[in-house]
Amino acid sequence: xxxxxxxxxxxxxxxxxxxxxxxxxxxxxxxxxxxxxxxxxxxxxxxxxxxxxxxxxxxxxxxxxxxxxxxxxxxxxxxxxxxxxxxxxxxxxxxxxxxxxxxxxxxxxxxxxxxxxxxxxxxxxxxxxxxxxxxxxxxxxxxxxxxxx
Amino acid sequence: xxxxxxxxxxxxxxxxxxxxxxxxxxxxxxxxxxxxxxxxxxxxxxxxxxxxxxxxxxxxxxxxxxxxxxxxxxxxxxxxxxxxxxxxxxxxxxxxxxxxxxxxxxxxxxxxxxxxxxxxxxxxxxxxxxxxxxxxxxxxxxxxxxxxx
DNA sequence: TATTGTTATACTCTATAACTATA
DNA sequence: TATAGTTATAGAGTATAACAATA
Numbered sequence: 001x002x003x004x005x006x007x008x009x010x011x012x013x014x015x016x017x018x019x020x021x022x023x024x025x026x027x028x029x030x031x032x033x034x035x036x037x038x039x040x041x042x043x044x045x046x047x048x049x050x051x052x053x054x055x056x057x058x059x060x061x062x063x064x065x066x067x068x069x070x071x072x073x074x075x076x077x078x079x080x081x082x083x084x085x086x087x088x089x090x091x092x093x094x095x096x097x098x099x100x101x102x103x104x105x106x107x108x109x110x111x112x113x114x115x116x117x118x119x120x121x122x123x124x125x126x127x128x129x130x131x132x133x134x135x136x137x138x139x140x141x142x143x144x145x146x147x148x149x
Numbered sequence: 150x151x152x153x154x155x156x157x158x159x160x161x162x163x164x165x166x167x168x169x170x171x172x173x174x175x176x177x178x179x180x181x182x183x184x185x186x187x188x189x190x191x192x193x194x195x196x197x198x199x200x201x202x203x204x205x206x207x208x209x210x211x212x213x214x215x216x217x218x219x220x221x222x223x224x225x226x227x228x229x230x231x232x233x234x235x236x237x238x239x240x241x242x243x244x245x246x247x248x249x250x251x252x253x254x255x256x257x258x259x260x261x262x263x264x265x266x267x268x269x270x271x272x273x274x275x276x277x278x279x280x281x282x283x284x285x286x287x288x289x290x291x292x293x294x295x296x297x298x
Numbered sequence: 299t300a301t302t303g304t305t306a307t308a309c310t311c312t313a314t315a316a317c318t319a320t321a
Numbered sequence: 322t323a324t325a326g327t328t329a330t331a332g333a334g335t336a337t338a339a340c341a342a343t344a
Contacts, residue, residue, distance in 0.1 A: 010170055011171055011174055024160075054324090066313085146169055203303080301344075305341095310333105
């Protein structure tokens with residue numbers, strides 16, 4: 001058993017790659033006055049307006065307490081709306097403003113322009129398969145990956 | 150300009166996926182009494198015995214000061230050798246012991262067994278293309294990805 | 299003087315606990 | 322009493338600065 005390792009661990013390839021991609025985003029985000037979490041929030045709200053801050057935190061894999069300062073700033077800058085739900089005044093309805101959407105789309109375009117530079121290293125068919133596969137894996141629920149520890 | 154975003158950012162897919170994969174490794178590593186950095190060190194030394202601790206730290210993307218405790222423990226447990234270079238007694242020659250190699254291979258097999266579960270979600274051709282592509286991207290030097298910020 | 303490794307310290311990021319308000 | 326949000330605090334992980342040994 002235990003044949004010789006003929007491929008690196010998935011994690012060993014993906015984690016450092018992720019770190020590099022994050023580092024590559026940093027100057028782009030800074031140019032748009034966005035923190036990484038700020039950008040993540042905008043990106044998530046762009047697809048799916050969210051009913052509670054807790055649900056948002058959960059969806060983006062952050063702690064509830066961590067996103068509060070982020071939301072404060074995004075709201076102050078008029079990039080998101082954060083209105084008490086008339087039905088239940090404890091919850092804050094979260095959505096993007098037009099300005100928020102514009103900013104996030106501009107930043108995203110710049111980020112993807114940079115990413116295209118890397119993807120150019122791949123044959124077109126592999127490139128497509130990579131993106132398709134990553135979408136599939138990224139869509140898996142976290143505990144499907146982690147296993148019921 | 151700025152056509153509607155038709156794909157998620159690479160980073161947005163890869164980073165959370167990496168976090169989940171790391172979380173999935175955790176219990177497996179714990180079962181072998183390994184920390185993540187410990188495992189990373191063993192894995193790197195397995196492929197390439199390294200001449201200085203600084204070079205090792207650099208190769209695995211860690212700080213010089215961070216790996217010292219890790220090396221201490223691995224050495225104490227007889228998993229690595231760490232001998233002063235007779236040529237230059239400042240440097241420590243680092244390599245795996247037989248026990249170190251065995252342990253890392255066993256852990257790696259368990260990790261990859263778990264990863265196979267996920268890869269099974271992909272069509273075989275995509276799966277191959279994904280691994281091939283990740284290898285290519287992971288082999289890129291970091292500053293090729295980050296750009297000369 | 300420059301470099302390897304080490305130790306001690308400070309900083310950042312993240313999670314935990316305690317509090318307020320609504321229900 | 323339970324839940325959403327917030328604030329204050331503590332903890333983990335990481336990097337920075339100062340030091341000792343060797344070249």
